[in-house]
Amino acid sequence: MAKPIKHLQAVVRSIDEPMPGIKRLVLADQDDWRLPAFHPGAHIDLHLDGGLTRTYSLCNDPADCRRYIVAVKKEDSGRGGSRYIHEQLRPGDKIGVSVPRSGMALAPTAMNIFIAGGIGVTPFVSAILALEREHKENYVLHWTSRGNPSLADMLQPAIRAGRVHLYNTLETAAPDIQSLVRHYGDDAKAFCCGPDRMLDAFEAAVAHWPDSRKHIERFVAPKLAPTPSAHPFTVVLAKSGREKEVLPEVGLLATLEEMGADVSVSCGGGICGACRTRWIEGPPIHRDRVLTPQEREKEVIVCVAGCAGSRLVLDI
Amino acid sequence: MTIAGTESVQNVHRPVSPSWTGVVRYLHITPRAFLPMESFNDLTLVAGKGIVGDRYMIGQESGFYSHKPEDGRQITLFEIETLEALARDAKIQMLPEEHRRNVTVQGVPLNHLVGRQFWVGEALLEATRLSTPCRHIEEILGKAVFDPMINRAGLNCRILKGGVIHVGDIVRGA
Numbered sequence: 001m002a003k004p005i006k007h008l009q010a011v012v013r014s015i016d017e018p019m020p021g022i023k024r025l026v027l028a029d030q031d032d033w034r035l036p037a038f039h040p041g042a043h044i045d046l047h048l049d050g051g052l053t054r055t056y057s058l059c060n061d062p063a064d065c066r067r068y069i070v071a072v073k074k075e076d077s078g079r080g081g082s083r084y085i086h087e088q089l090r091p092g093d094k095i096g097v098s099v100p101r102s103g104m105a106l107a108p109t110a111m112n113i114f115i116a117g118g119i120g121v122t123p124f125v126s127a128i129l130a131l132e133r134e135h136k137e138n139y140v141l142h143w144t145s146r147g148n149p150s151l152a153d154m155l156q157p158a159i160r161a162g163r164v165h166l167y168n169t170l171e172t173a174a175p176d177i178q179s180l181v182r183h184y185g186d187d188a189k190a191f192c193c194g195p196d197r198m199l200d201a202f203e204a205a206v207a208h209w210p211d212s213r214k215h216i217e218r219f220v221a222p223k224l225a226p227t228p229s230a231h232p233f234t235v236v237l238a239k240s241g242r243e244k245e246v247l248p249e250v251g252l253l254a255t256l257e258e259m260g261a262d263v264s265v266s267c268g269g270g271i272c273g274a275c276r277t278r279w280i281e282g283p284p285i286h287r288d289r290v291l292t293p294q295e296r297e298k299e300v301i302v303c304v305a306g307c308a309g310s311r312l313v314l315d316i
Numbered sequence: 317m318t319i320a321g322t323e324s325v326q327n328v329h330r331p332v333s334p335s336w337t338g339v340v341r342y343l344h345i346t347p348r349a350f351l352p353m354e355s356f357n358d359l360t361l362v363a364g365k366g367i368v369g370d371r372y373m374i375g376q377e378s379g380f381y382s383h384k385p386e387d388g389r390q391i392t393l394f395e396i397e398t399l400e401a402l403a404r405d406a407k408i409q410m411l412p413e414e415h416r417r418n419v420t421v422q423g424v425p426l427n428h429l430v431g432r433q434f435w436v437g438e439a440l441l442e443a444t445r446l447s448t449p450c451r452h453i454e455e456i457l458g459k460a461v462f463d464p465m466i467n468r469a470g471l472n473c474r475i476l477k478g479g480v481i482h483v484g485d486i487v488r489g490a
Contacts, residue, residue, distance in 0.1 A: 004383045005349040034352050036456060099350060099456055 006264070007047050007096035008035070013067065014091055022119065022150045023086050027068040027097060034065050039103025040127035041191075041217070044068060045264065045274050046081070047096030049088070053265060054081035055272040057193075057217070058100060059125035059154065061133060068097065071151055073119040098264070101273050102290075104215055106131070110187040112139040115177060115202060117194020119150055123217050124191065128158050139163060142180050144198070146170060174198075178205040193217035218271050218289075233307040237261055238280055238315050252312070253303045262316050263302055270304035277302050281313035338424030338487035340436060341396050342412040345370040349380040350456060353413040361439045363478040366390040367418060380452050387474060388444025392417040393436075394470040395426055406464040414457055417447065417470045424487045426471040433476065437485030440477035447472050 010027040018024055029035060038044075043057045060069040074086045089095070104127055106112050112131070114124040121143055131139050141158065143149055144167040158164050167175055177198070181190045182205075190213065192202035199216055206214045230248035235255055237243070246255045253275070256263050265275045270288035279300045285308050288301035302314070344353035348371055359367050366373035372382065372389050381389075394417035402408045412420045419436065429443040449465035 005378065005380055008350040009348065029348070029351060031347065033347060034354065036350060036352055 007045075007098055010035075010068065010095050010097045012089060012091050012093045012095055015089065018071070018153060019148065019150050021074050022071055023074070023089075024069060024071045024151070025085070025089070027070070027095065028066060030094075032066050035068060036099050037065055038062050038068075038100035038126075040106060040130045041104030041123040042100040042102055042126070043123070043272065044070070044100050045098035045272070046070070046085075047098070047264075048081060048084050050080075050084070052079075052081045052084060053274065054085075055274065057122035057126070059122045059151065061129035062126060063130070063133060068100075071119060071122050073150075098274065104191060107138065107187070107189040109138060110189060111184040113181055113184055113188055113190040114139060114141040114143075115180060115190065115192040115194070115198070116141065116143045117198040118145045120193035120195070120198075120217070121149065121151060123193050125151060125154050127191075128155060128163075132157055137161070137163065140184075141165065142175060143167065144169060144174050144194070177201045181205050187213075189213045189215070191215045191217070218269075230306055233309065234311045235259075235307075236281075236311055236313040238313050243311075246307070246312075252305055252307075256302060261314075265303055268303045270301050273301065275301055275303045278315035279312065280315050281309070281311055283308050284312060336423060336425060336489075338421045340419055340481065340483055340485045340487060341422050342420035343481065343483055344413050344416075344418055344420075346416075347371055348378045349382075353416055355413060358480050358482045359418070360480050361391060361475050361478040363475050364390070365478075366475065370418065386472070388442075389472045390475045391419065391441065391473050392447055392470055393419045393421055393424070393426055393473065394447075395424065395468065396420050396422045398465070398468045398470075401468070402461065402464050406461075408459055408461055408464060410457075410459065410461060414453075414459075415465075415470065416453055416456075419481070421487050427468070429471060433490035434487060435490055436487050437481040438477075438479035439475060439481050440490060441473040442476050444472050444474055446470070 011030050013026040013028045016024050038058055040062055043055050045053050045055050047053050056070040056072060058068055059071055060067060072082050072085045075082045106127060116124055124141055128139065128141060141164045143164060146169050149166055152159065155164055190206055192199055232248065233246050234243050235246050235252060242259060244255055244259055246252050253265065263275050263277060273290040276299050278298055284300040285306035286296050286300060287304040290301050291299055343356045343359045345359060345367055346353045347369060361367055371379035394415045399410050402410050427446060430445060431443060433440060433442045447470035449462045449469040454460060454462050
């Protein structure tokens with residue numbers, strides 16, 4: 001029997017290097033068929049050789065539905081995904097791609113304040129291209145980078161219009177985020193994507209803002225808080241009936257991987273949503289940053305979840 | 317003895333009621349799993365195989381369920397009335413290209429046609445089973461359509477006589 005098709009099969013149309021250490025991939029269907037639509041700030045998983053799955057923000061205009069563009073910074077100390085893309089992936093290669101997920105709910109008329117650090121600009125590129133296409137001026141991008149910014153060629157109209165503020169930290173101090181977000185009124189919405197220190201400063205600056213007015217994109221999964229009270233439980237795969245004990249020191253995700261369970265995993269830290277799975281019995285202990293309370297009634301992000309009961313039965 | 321009204325329904329060979337006549341409103345195909353459906357004014361049906369260019373054409377299968385071969389899945393139909401019901405009852409706006417069936421019809425009681433033959437324009441189809449809703453559609457659409465589509469997710473068919481079908485073609489019992 002043929003194997004199930006679990007992902008889009010895309011072709012790498014081109015790869016360029018807008019600056020050293022950054023590769024930009026253009027992905028398309030083999031016949032340039034339309035690709036699944038996406039929202040500004042959405043991301044996709046790339047399913048790479050060797051079982052690697054990595055999540056990247058789409059950084060083309062969502063109206064440009066015949067291709068996906070992602071930018072990948074080489075992380076020599078990372079887990080291997082970016083090294084594979086930089087060193088082995090070639091134009092013409094086929095690559096598995098997930099359906100786009102998530103995205104940012106932009107304020108339709110109020111100010112959208114985008115705060116980016118380095119390659120963290122990627123989710124804002126698609127948002128800005130969408131806003132510019134609609135001739136909307138209700139946004140500003142504050143973009144900090146060490147040296148020249150990496151994808152500035154994609155934002156030239158916005159830069160020329162004065163809606164992008166660049167901060168090269170080799171020449172100037174990084175901006176004070178508190179002062180960046182406080183001048184745009186009580187209905188402004190703030191977004192941040194960058195290194196942990198920037199995200200921490202952002203979270204402090206908008207701590208008193210309602211959740212509906214702030215949005216954080218993380219590209220490094222946060223470390224989970226230790227759970228000394230965690231207890232063993234049994235995970236059950238409903239469709240096969242297979243089960244295995246989950247030890248606290250091993251965790252649910254590693255146990256599922258040992259079982260060869262059909263779960264797609266990317267961030268491993270509860271932020272990307274690749275491993276969302278329906279649950280039947282539990283209840284799970286949810287520790288993700290993805291699901292709404294309503295979604296948690298039926299689904300669980302298994303890469304970070306625990307179980308409040310003795311059995312967690314998953315609908316896989 | 318048979319109690320009135322309880323005779324077995326399996327062996328009753330009733331003709332398709334002539335009281336309905338439907339029409340083709342939309343035609344869609346996609347060549348591969350996960351890709352969006354595209355709208356066409358006409359499609360070419362090949363008897364015993366499928367639709368030219370669609371992912372479930374037998375012999376060239378590349379659909380999400382192609383690892384589960386099915387002779388009776390050569391073409392699929394969906395009622396436009398279900399789209400109206402989803403909007404009305406579940407407040408879900410679902411477009412004709414989003415239900416991922418090939419033919420959107422109006423005025424055709426699809427759930428009544430399992431095991432029966434009917435014409436779509438010049439093509440003769442045989443309904444093999446009701447389509448079932450799937451999480452795959454929810455994954456692609458990001459809309460919670462699974463539960464509202466139960467029992468009205470369309471019809472799977474075998475193509476008995478091929479040909480070119482068009483938007484606007486009449487759908488009628490054989």
